[in-house]
Amino acid sequence: MYPLKFKPILKERLWGGKKLKEVFGKASISETTGESWELSTVQGDISVIANGDLADNSLQELIEKYPNELLGKSVVDRFGKEFPILIKFIDAKQDLSIQLHPNDQLAKERHNSFGKTEMWYIMDADPGAELIVGFNKDVTKSEYAKSLESDSLLDLLNYEKVKEGDTFFINTGKIHAIGAGVLLAEIQQTSDVTYRVFDFNRRDKDGNLRELHTDLALDAIDYKKKDDFKVDYSKESNAINSMVQCPYFKTNFLNLTQSMVQDTLKRDSFTIFMCVDGEAKIENDFGQVIVNKGETTLLPASSKKIKINTTGVKLLEVTI
Incomplete structure (x- = not known):
């Protein structure tokens, strides 16, 4: 797939x-x-x-x-x-x-x-x-x-x-x-x-x-003042930067200036990439797709390896 x-x-x-x-x-x-x-x-x-x-x-x-x-x-x-x-x-x-x-x-x-x-x-x-x-x-x-x-x-x-x-x-x-x-x-x-x-x-x-x-x-509102909403995350280039880890989804920030390969054999979850800037060609064992700013792709959990080919892209990577 x-x-x-x-x-x-x-x-x-x-x-x-x-x-x-x-x-x-x-x-x-x-x-x-x-x-x-x-x-x-x-x-x-x-x-x-x-x-x-x-x-x-x-x-x-x-x-x-x-x-x-x-x-x-x-x-x-x-x-x-x-x-x-x-x-x-x-x-x-x-x-x-x-x-x-x-x-x-x-x-x-x-x-x-x-x-x-x-x-x-x-x-x-x-x-x-x-x-x-x-x-x-x-x-x-x-x-x-x-x-x-x-x-x-x-x-x-x-x-x-x-x-x-x-x-x-x-x-x-x-x-x-x-x-x-x-x-x-x-x-x-x-x-x-x-x-x-x-x-x-x-x-x-x-x-x-x-x-x-x-x-x-x-009865649904949280009436307390809380400063728990702003996400502090690293924007290190060519790294997987954790943003949000919650019971419902996990999101990482990828700021890539070169290609990256991920071993996803043991992930046991689908992977979503939302392109928030730039362009990349994303491929797994069975095919590839190009994503531009404002586009999204879904890679199945059966993907053993994911390769992101790019010279400049910012991606939100979402898994469960």
Whole structure:
């Protein structure tokens, strides 16, 4: 099974823009494309293979036929025949809504879903662009509820200026929002459960306010001020630099100026590469693929060796 590329699933969003087309060359015909889902088995949005002999088969079909070969036995033992993570690129022309995600237990009880732990890698940011991550002080549930009633929630939130290369880990329960002017790569658990708590009183194209999930969010929020979200990682050239190691995914940063070979015989997990800058030819025992900035490839767990041929590329390497 060779390195697989997939047809991007483009999502129109009230807050989206044109960078996914202009910067990455995604096939958008809209001026409000907010997301490119690169790898997904979310119901209704299942990725379809774009290259090679397996083209036009879905990722889910491949998992059903070759679970251990594609995912890895240890991954199948944990998650069954479900792809455990969702990979996206996001373009925020406007501020996203302020939101949070429930943990696994709440998500299972309420939505028969996984929770949503995620991470962001900033690929580009307009001058002054920022994120909202967590609270600026410890708050109580009643203080939070009162801030919604008085339209003063923004006064309780923590704002972070961002630049290219900044990385953030967003655990479940943490209130957050992507700010206007940010283009990023997102790695998350396979889940589309989001609790929206404030949307700047915006209206959609039909003049309607978007749904809020005020009551659901109350018991899902972490009300403590925590400085646990900014990821401090090495950017050493031609090395495997660890970024995030959590129960749901592991992400490394590869800043390569020359080719690299990895022995993956004992990895027992698929490998994803998100190209966040430059270009590389990535190959395993069965084939090769070229990835450019804003593209993603999936290599099966059966890959015994992975070779990255490049003179300049920055990659996010994701495994389980």
